[in-house]
Amino acid sequence: MKDGVNGVALGVFIFFFLVVTVLGFLAARWRRAENEHSLDEWGLGGRSFGTWITWFLLGGDLYTAYTFVAVPAAIYAAGASGFFAVPYTILVYPLIFTFLPRLWSVSHRHGYVTTSDFVRGRFGSKGLSLAVAVTGILATMPYIALQLVGIQAVLDVMGVGGGENTNWFIKDLPLLIAFGVLAAYTYSSGLRAPALIAFVKDTLIYIVIAVAIIYIPIKLGGFDDVFAKAGQAFDQVNPATGKPRGALAPPEAGQWTYATLALGSALALFMYPHSITATLSSRSREVIRRNTTILPLYSLMLGLLALLGFMAIAAGVKVSNGQLAIPQLFEDMFPDWFTGVAFAAIGIGALVPAAIMSIAAANLFTRNIYKDFIKPNATAAEETKVSKLVSLLVKVGALVFVLTMDKTVAINFQLLGGIWILQTFPALVGGLFTGWFHRWALLAGWAVGMVYGTAAAYGVASPTQKHFGGSSKEIPGIGEIGYIGLTAFVLNVLVTVVLTVVLKAVKAPAGIDETKPEDYTADSGDPDVQVELPPATAGSAH
Numbered sequence: 001m002k003d004g005v006n007g008v009a010l011g012v013f014i015f016f017f018l019v020v021t022v023l024g025f026l027a028a029r030w031r032r033a034e035n036e037h038s039l040d041e042w043g044l045g046g047r048s049f050g051t052w053i054t055w056f057l058l059g060g061d062l063y064t065a066y067t068f069v070a071v072p073a074a075i076y077a078a079g080a081s082g083f084f085a086v087p088y089t090i091l092v093y094p095l096i097f098t099f100l101p102r103l104w105s106v107s108h109r110h111g112y113v114t115t116s117d118f119v120r121g122r123f124g125s126k127g128l129s130l131a132v133a134v135t136g137i138l139a140t141m142p143y144i145a146l147q148l149v150g151i152q153a154v155l156d157v158m159g160v161g162g163g164e165n166t167n168w169f170i171k172d173l174p175l176l177i178a179f180g181v182l183a184a185y186t187y188s189s190g191l192r193a194p195a196l197i198a199f200v201k202d203t204l205i206y207i208v209i210a211v212a213i214i215y216i217p218i219k220l221g222g223f224d225d226v227f228a229k230a231g232q233a234f235d236q237v238n239p240a241t242g243k244p245r246g247a248l249a250p251p252e253a254g255q256w257t258y259a260t261l262a263l264g265s266a267l268a269l270f271m272y273p274h275s276i277t278a279t280l281s282s283r284s285r286e287v288i289r290r291n292t293t294i295l296p297l298y299s300l301m302l303g304l305l306a307l308l309g310f311m312a313i314a315a316g317v318k319v320s321n322g323q324l325a326i327p328q329l330f331e332d333m334f335p336d337w338f339t340g341v342a343f344a345a346i347g348i349g350a351l352v353p354a355a356i357m358s359i360a361a362a363n364l365f366t367r368n369i370y371k372d373f374i375k376p377n378a379t380a381a382e383e384t385k386v387s388k389l390v391s392l393l394v395k396v397g398a399l400v401f402v403l404t405m406d407k408t409v410a411i412n413f414q415l416l417g418g419i420w421i422l423q424t425f426p427a428l429v430g431g432l433f434t435g436w437f438h439r440w441a442l443l444a445g446w447a448v449g450m451v452y453g454t455a456a457a458y459g460v461a462s463p464t465q466k467h468f469g470g471s472s473k474e475i476p477g478i479g480e481i482g483y484i485g486l487t488a489f490v491l492n493v494l495v496t497v498v499l500t501v502v503l504k505a506v507k508a509p510a511g512i513d514e515t516k517p518e519d520y521t522a523d524s525g526d527p528d529v530q531v532e533l534p535p536a537t538a539g540s541a542h
Helices: 007-029 051-062 065-078 080-110 115-123 126-158 168-189 192-220 223-235 252-269 273-280 285-294 296-306 308-314 322-333 336-374 380-404 407-422 425-433 439-458 484-505 517-521
Strands: 472-474 481-483
Touching: 007 126, 007 168, 007 192, 007 336, 051 192, 051 273, 051 285, 051 336, 065 080, 065 126, 065 296, 065 308, 065 322, 065 336, 080 115, 080 252, 080 273, 080 285, 080 296, 080 425, 080 517, 115 126, 115 336, 115 425, 126 168, 126 273, 126 322, 126 336, 126 380, 126 407, 126 425, 126 439, 168 192, 168 336, 168 380, 192 223, 192 296, 192 308, 192 322, 192 336, 223 308, 252 407, 252 472, 252 481, 252 484, 273 336, 285 296, 296 308, 308 322, 322 336, 336 380, 407 439, 407 484, 425 439, 425 484, 439 484, 472 484, 481 484
Parallel strands: none
Antiparallel strands: 472 481
16 A cells, blocks of 8 residues: 555546536536426436436446445455346346336326325325335435445545544545535536536546456456455455355355345335436436446446456455455556546546435425425425425535444445335336235335334344344245345235235225326327326226
8 A cells, every 4th residue: 555645646536526526517507498496407407318318327326436446345355246236237227128118208297206206196195105205315315425435435545634643624624525516516507417427427437447457457467367366365264254255156055145135136226216316317218218228338347347356356455444445456556647547437436426316315305295295385496495405415414424423334324225225116116017006005015124124134243243234134934045125025015915905805095096097108209298187096007
């Protein structure tokens, strides 16, 4: 590890940071609408983005700085089990091809801004809508915090902010500056800022990975040597667990964990509010369909990125915090100027998703808490103002989280957020294909999934954590270790189906469905009609 501040790398990093800062503020003038005071404009970019802008925006949204740091860090720590992120991003695209176009169509027809808007309209239930909104906000907060952790990891490796004994304000000043800039241009430009910056972010990431996957193995003697050294390292016994550190291939005992984690993560990914926000910003149903076919290019990038974990082992990188392994690998292996480019890719890779996530969480609060329960007659301008303010509060909360709590706490809460957000799947995806589910049954199923998932995760310990030490536990009735979120999801669905049958049998009052079958296939060329009366029946299947 190099001592002091890496001045060249820091200079390159600052250059790119200034570039994206300027772009963030200029984005307010990009595709400016006549009426800027609406959530459609500030929170969804005017619903006007085409195929390539949407592709970069979704890529910038899903493949974050934390992805850049954490996926190879998981490989560095445990080996092939960390590769689960690659198959799950392959599984997710055929899945979303089936339902995202339907969500775009019905949201376009009715002016829905959030998933909770759709759930309320489909099932006629503000309570269910509130549950989905609160879940989305809770799951998003630690995700934003982890983006700031990604920036902090880069700053630490560059030597910025001083050592552990430095005054806290001086030490965290670079992160505070980055946060302030992010907050300012998000407030000013809304979703247009991350959409514009995503071009720079993804271009840098593709360049860095292309260079790293060729340049670093050459310096290390080729991939044969890389895998040989990694295999030797994984065979060594971990004193904390008494077991080998990891493996180049998942052991048979871990295959259930690997498979359920990949499947559960695939089901959860597009339940996150920021994924839906980026989706609804596109201008047509066809844009969404095209994106589901070209987004797998990012999965190829992710597979190559994961290999950096093996390279860090082969290069002899030693760090006390695994999240620093890849930034340290870059500093050790690259010339200083290209290290700055790589660090800029990670730093900007944090700013784009953090902006989108804060906007998505703010939209949920504004539309589904403030407007539904606090001020139902709020104007579009008032909604926009509230959403802007809440987006600032969300980022402040994430910043406080990062500065005051141990980083492993943020990671554990993000894992818990994945378990939680998966419990919104039956209401959202189920509702896109059928109105058969009863609103009360969906709410009960959600509650069961949330309680079981939280309680099960609380009981998981690790060598360093007494509670919330992981996201896998024995599956009841099967005896194999599996992903808690998927087990909770199965319980959620079972409760929902059984209670729906019971509630329909006793003729419990169903909510009013404001959608019609043709809403789910409408495109941008179709009339944009706000459907109010007469409502369709809640039990109709679309």
